[in-house]
Amino acid sequence: MTQADLIVLDQVNKRYGDHHVLRDVNLRVRRGEVVVIIGPSGAGKSTLCRAINRLETIDSGTISVDGTPLPAEGRALARLRAEVGMVFQSFNLFAHKTVLDNVVLGQVHVLKRPKGAAVAKARELLDRVGIGAQAEKYPAQLSGGQQQRVAIARALAMEPKVILFDEPTSALDPEMVNEVLEVMTGLARDGMTMVVVTHEMGFARRAADRVVFMADGEIVEQDSPDGFFGAPSTERAQSFLAKILTH
Amino acid sequence: MEALLFERDTVLAAFWMTVRLTAVSALGSLVLGTLLTAMRVAPLASLRGAAGVYVSVARNTPLTLVLLFTGLGVGANLGVELSDDIATNNFWLAVIGLTAYTSAFVCEALRSGLNTVPVGQAEAARSLGLGFVKTLRLITLPQAFRAVVAPLGSILIALTKNTTIALVVGVSEASVRMREMIETYGDQVIEIFLGFAAGFVLLCLPMGLVFGWLSRRMAVAR
Ligand SMILES: Nc1ncnc2c1ncn2[C@@H]1O[C@H](COP(=O)(O)OP(=O)(O)O)[C@@H](O)[C@H]1O
Ligand SMILES: [Mg+2]
Numbered sequence: 035m036t037q038a039d040l041i042v043l044d045q046v047n048k049r050y051g052d053h054h055v056l057r058d059v060n061l062r063v064r065r066g067e068v069v070v071i072i073g074p075s076g077a078g079k080s081t082l083c084r085a086i087n088r089l090e091t092i093d094s095g096t097i098s099v100d101g102t103p104l105p106a107e108g109r110a111l112a113r114l115r116a117e118v119g120m121v122f123q124s125f126n127l128f129a130h131k132t133v134l135d136n137v138v139l140g141q142v143h144v145l146k147r148p149k150g151a152a153v154a155k156a157r158e159l160l161d162r163v164g165i166g167a168q169a170e171k172y173p174a175q176l177s178g179g180q181q182q183r184v185a186i187a188r189a190l191a192m193e194p195k196v197i198l199f200d201e202p203t204s205a206l207d208p209e210m211v212n213e214v215l216e217v218m219t220g221l222a223r224d225g226m227t228m229v230v231v232t233h234e235m236g237f238a239r240r241a242a243d244r245v246v247f248m249a250d251g252e253i254v255e256q257d258s259p260d261g262f263f264g265a266p267s268t269e270r271a272q273s274f275l276a277k278i279l280t281h
Numbered sequence: 282m283e284a285l286l287f288e289r290d291t292v293l294a295a296f297w298m299t300v301r302l303t304a305v306s307a308l309g310s311l312v313l314g315t316l317l318t319a320m321r322v323a324p325l326a327s328l329r330g331a332a333g334v335y336v337s338v339a340r341n342t343p344l345t346l347v348l349l350f351t352g353l354g355v356g357a358n359l360g361v362e363l364s365d366d367i368a369t370n371n372f373w374l375a376v377i378g379l380t381a382y383t384s385a386f387v388c389e390a391l392r393s394g395l396n397t398v399p400v401g402q403a404e405a406a407r408s409l410g411l412g413f414v415k416t417l418r419l420i421t422l423p424q425a426f427r428a429v430v431a432p433l434g435s436i437l438i439a440l441t442k443n444t445t446i447a448l449v450v451g452v453s454e455a456s457v458r459m460r461e462m463i464e465t466y467g468d469q470v471i472e473i474f475l476g477f478a479a480g481f482v483l484l485c486l487p488m489g490l491v492f493g494w495l496s497r498r499m500a501v502a503r
Contacts, residue, residue, distance in 0.1 A: 116410025
């Protein structure tokens with residue numbers, strides 16, 4: 035691996051019982067790169083994402099973040115997770131905490147930042163994602179699009195090396211998809227390293243440096259957005275694109 | 282009626298003992314019950330097992346036996362002395378027994394509360410870098426508590442009534458005073474009985490109301 039590689043997956047395998055969900059997956063994500071993962075439902079995209087910060091364990095192979103293999107558990111794992119942001123399909127904002135506290139909590143309890151500095155940082159990030167005026171509300175009082183933008187601010191507050199997005203717009207009403215994608219496009223432009231599982235092909239074309247196509251637990255092909263969308267080389271990718279691009 | 286009026290100081294003192302037993306045991310049960318809940322979801326199998334066994338035993342043993350055990354077993358037989366003053370000593374023995382028993386129910390309530398917290402809450406906490414204890418303390422347990430305020434209220438009411446069994450370790454709470462009075466004032470049994478029953482209702486009824494109100498107020502909107 036080179037200095038430029040931030041995330042390296044080497045021969046990663048994962049099974050649920052008899053079901054082989056990740057098969058010999060090799061993937062490298064460079065610093066500052068935006069990698070979009072697409073593929074049919076059940077391909078193993080979420081599992082891959084979750085394996086990178088060890089919300090799922092793997093059966094064989096290795097995953098390294100910034101040169102360090104994923105620790106099995108304990109403090110070392112917690113430290114690594116603080117460096118890897120995660121944005122979930124279902125937002126998962128802390129339901130009993132205000133929007134502001136959601137963004138403050140990790141800074142104070144993981145990074146040990148003084149409360150004042152954490153609050154200032156949280157307000158700045160909430161402004162950046164356009165939620166500054168709702169800081170004192172509870173998550174349930176916000177729309178899905180607003181909640182997801184708070185979730186992105188919460189991840190950013192940790193100043194992570196990379197942020198993983200697992201279908202961040204799939205649970206949103208259509209009119210809210212763009213407000214979230216705009217925030218993500220902004221992050222990509224600012225040089226954030228991102229791994230994004232999504233069905234938003236517009237976002238992939240616009241923001242991705244590379245598109246990775248997965249099916250049946252394997253990485254079937256990967257290419258630049260122009261290369262992939264222009265001329266997918268495998269039949270599986272062609273038929274997948276034909277299905278989703280016709281409507 | 283005259284008996285109750287004539288003896289109102291000793292009656293109130295006896296009820297005051299009931300209140301103190303309840304308050305201290307409730308606090309103890311909350312702390313121990315929370316600790317047991319944490320153990321029951323801990324990554325270490327031995328902790329989970331130990332807490333599981335404890336809860337099963339405590340829940341399925343009659344309270345009278347638990348209190349006899351703390352009074353005779355721990356107090357008399359093992360000779361544990363918690364205070365030079367016999368009344369204070371008995372008070373603390375009763376608190377230990379009531380806490381040991383009630384915390385098992387608190388644990389069961391909290392555990393069912395934890396089950397109502399979506400798994401994504403803990404995943405989000407862990408992905409921020411919070412460890413097991415902080416995830417529990419900051420994210421999942423506070424939400425679990427809010428989900429089981431009403432059942433905790435029921436447990437507190439049960440505890441209040443259960444303090445009457447503290448008589449087996451020699452604590453003079455309300456029910457002991459009632460028996461004494463019935464012996465002294467044999468002609469007013471019904472009045473005395475109704476008076477003490479009213480005392481317990483007066484203690485417990487507001488608890489139910491307060492906890493019902495709290496439970497609505499503290500519910501987590503999702
Ligand atoms: N906890 C689990 N237990 C058993 N099977 C699972 C579990 N999680 C996911 N799977 C299976 O693994 C496969 C990949 O799932 P997933 O990574 O969620 O796919 P994707 O995100 O691409 O839709 C699916 O077939 C799914 O049913
Ligand atoms: Mg998925």
